[in-house]
Amino acid sequence: MSETHDPATYATYPTFLGLRSASRSAAFTIAGVPLDLGTTNRSGTRFGPAAIRVASRMLVDGAHPDTGFDPRTLDLADIGDFQPVIGDIAASHRQIEAAAQGLPHLIALGGDHSMTLPLMRALCARTGPIGLVHFDAHVDTWSDNFGQVLAHGSPFYHGIKERLVDPRRHIILGARSPIGTETLSWTKDQGVTVLSAEDIHLSALDAVVARVRRVVGQGPTYLTFDIDSLDPSAAPGTGTPEIGGLFSWQARAILRRLTGINWVGMDVVEVAPAYDVSEITALAAAHMVFEYLCLQG
Numbered sequence: 001m002s003e004t005h006d007p008a009t010y011a012t013y014p015t016f017l018g019l020r021s022a023s024r025s026a027a028f029t030i031a032g033v034p035l036d037l038g039t040t041n042r043s044g045t046r047f048g049p050a051a052i053r054v055a056s057r058m059l060v061d062g063a064h065p066d067t068g069f070d071p072r073t074l075d076l077a078d079i080g081d082f083q084p085v086i087g088d089i090a091a092s093h094r095q096i097e098a099a100a101q102g103l104p105h106l107i108a109l110g111g112d113h114s115m116t117l118p119l120m121r122a123l124c125a126r127t128g129p130i131g132l133v134h135f136d137a138h139v140d141t142w143s144d145n146f147g148q149v150l151a152h153g154s155p156f157y158h159g160i161k162e163r164l165v166d167p168r169r170h171i172i173l174g175a176r177s178p179i180g181t182e183t184l185s186w187t188k189d190q191g192v193t194v195l196s197a198e199d200i201h202l203s204a205l206d207a208v209v210a211r212v213r214r215v216v217g218q219g220p221t222y223l224t225f226d227i228d229s230l231d232p233s234a235a236p237g238t239g240t241p242e243i244g245g246l247f248s249w250q251a252r253a254i255l256r257r258l259t260g261i262n263w264v265g266m267d268v269v270e271v272a273p274a275y276d277v278s279e280i281t282a283l284a285a286a287h288m289v290f291e292y293l294c295l296q297g
């Protein structure tokens with residue numbers, strides 16, 4: 001006599017959380033963005049989405065340990081990957097923007113951070129300027145990257161210039177890379193709040209969470225999670241690692257407490273599996289998406 005049961009975690013369907021729906025009209029959609037044309041140092045984030053999906057299989061055998069919420073009870077689909085245009089970042093961005101249009105609530109698996117710009121363009125056409133909870137080792141507000149204006153150090157320079165982002169509702173968590181004073185001053189002068197990794201290490205968790213809430217308020221808010229916000233010991237698989245970063249428990253603890261925010265979308269970016277060790281970077285990325293989904297219940 002045969003017995004029916006769920007597949008083993010490692011053998012489930014090869015989508016995020018083993019999702020079987022690929023409907024673009026689902027209330028929440030996962031999509032991969034296999035892009036690395038915007039990287040300025042080590043490339044390889046084009047393989048991020050596949051690695052995050054594989055790592056997410058660790059999260060299919062139970063509900064959230066604190067809330068009991070199972071994100072698979074959401075109307076949630078994995079619609080596959082948005083196709084880049086090989087060798088052409090501007091055309092890739094146009095294609096990403098077009099693919100993201102009309103999706104009610106998108107969670108994007110990256111991919112280098114330049115992809116957030118076309119995702120914000122698609123989103124803000126509906127929502128108006130957004131607030132940002134932005135985990136990152138870098139401010140990503142450089143006006144150019146070695147002469148290139150569309151690379152992964154610039155999405156929020158353009159986002160602010162194009163009024164996609166309300167800089168007074170933009171908070172960066174984990175910044176710590178070397179940076180020119182001009183770029184940092186410009187960023188703060190726009191009204192962006194910058195909490196360095198050290199600021200967070202030296203603060204109480206509740207104070208950090210309260211600061212995030214004060215900055216983003218009740219308006220539409222997007223989570224952009226650059227995996228390099230984490231310390232390289234927790235997330236080595238990324239192109240521009242910076243020491244002294246957040247530990248995965250810190251980022252997760254902050255995220256878990258951000259209930260009741262008017263969330264309108266998320267991405268997790270900069271996972272480059274070729275530099276990963278034991279898949280811990282992809283696993284951290286999958287966990288951050290899981291936590292975000294559990295905030296939507």
Ligand SMILES: [Mn+2]
Pocket residue numbers: 113136137138140152226270
């Ligand atoms: Mn970034």
